[in-house]
Amino acid sequence: MLAGGLAAAGAACAPRDRETGGAAGPARPVSQDPSAPRQAPAPSARPAVAEPTVTLLGDSITAGLGLPADQALPRQLESALRAIGSPARVRGAGVSGDTTAGGVARVDFSVQDDTNLCVVALGANDMLQGVAPQQVRDNLAAIVRRLQARGIGVLLAGMRAPPRYGAYAAEFDRIFPELAKAFGVPLYPFLLEGVALEPALNQADGIHPNAAGVRRIAAGLAPAVAAALEAADLERGGSQ
Numbered sequence: 001m002l003a004g005g006l007a008a009a010g011a012a013c014a015p016r017d018r019e020t021g022g023a024a025g026p027a028r029p030v031s032q033d034p035s036a037p038r039q040a041p042a043p044s045a046r047p048a049v050a051e052p053t054v055t056l057l058g059d060s061i062t063a064g065l066g067l068p069a070d071q072a073l074p075r076q077l078e079s080a081l082r083a084i085g086s087p088a089r090v091r092g093a094g095v096s097g098d099t100t101a102g103g104v105a106r107v108d109f110s111v112q113d114d115t116n117l118c119v120v121a122l123g124a125n126d127m128l129q130g131v132a133p134q135q136v137r138d139n140l141a142a143i144v145r146r147l148q149a150r151g152i153g154v155l156l157a158g159m160r161a162p163p164r165y166g167a168y169a170a171e172f173d174r175i176f177p178e179l180a181k182a183f184g185v186p187l188y189p190f191l192l193e194g195v196a197l198e199p200a201l202n203q204a205d206g207i208h209p210n211a212a213g214v215r216r217i218a219a220g221l222a223p224a225v226a227a228a229l230e231a232a233d234l235e236r237g238g239s240q
């Protein structure tokens with residue numbers, strides 16, 4: 001009797017089919033109209049690509065002496081790179097009055113490890129102080145060597161001595177193209193191209209570029225930086 005009562009109670013509690021009144025069977029799959037348009041799968045989200053980092057290792061020209069931060073070279077180069085379709089974060093590591101010897105002393109901490117490309121823009125103060133060209137060459141070589149040892153790309157920005165410096169000017173000017181060739185790094189021949197000795201593009205001291213001069217420098221430098229970033233990225237990819 002107990003078994004029969006449990007069986008009867010189970011039958012009474014079972015779900016009923018709405019159409020037949022009988023116990024509901026297994027759930028039937030819902031048929032899909034073959035003529036109905038199919039929804040395309042949602043596109044998978046692409047991971048955001050981080051912008052490369054460019055560090056400017058230099059002196060008062062890269063530090064933006066006499067200018068607000070938004071008119072200095074780091075910010076203006078960042079804008080110029082974005083304008084040509086090569087966005088990058090530009091980090092200033094310029095120290096007013098710095099020489100190539102100062103660059104050697106601080107390159108390991110001024111150029112952070114997340115740097116993809118370092119623009120080495122030193123040498124102007126060495127020239128103004130009459131530092132022996134061979135010493136300038138040795139210092140710049142040490143900087144480039146240490147950056148390459150850390151896997152950081154290098155763009156060497158050249159400087160030129162005024163012709164009145166005579167034999168010194170000739171020897172000084174050769175440093176940058178010869179180092180670039182020796183280390184296999186790109187060269188931007190003259191950082192102040194189109195700006196040096198142009199009163200309208202310099203501050204009252206006739207040495208440091210004004211806001212318009214910095215924009216001119218950034219516009220000229222940006223394509224070289226973009227190309228160097230691409231070369232550095234290809235080199236890293238090939239070495240992996």
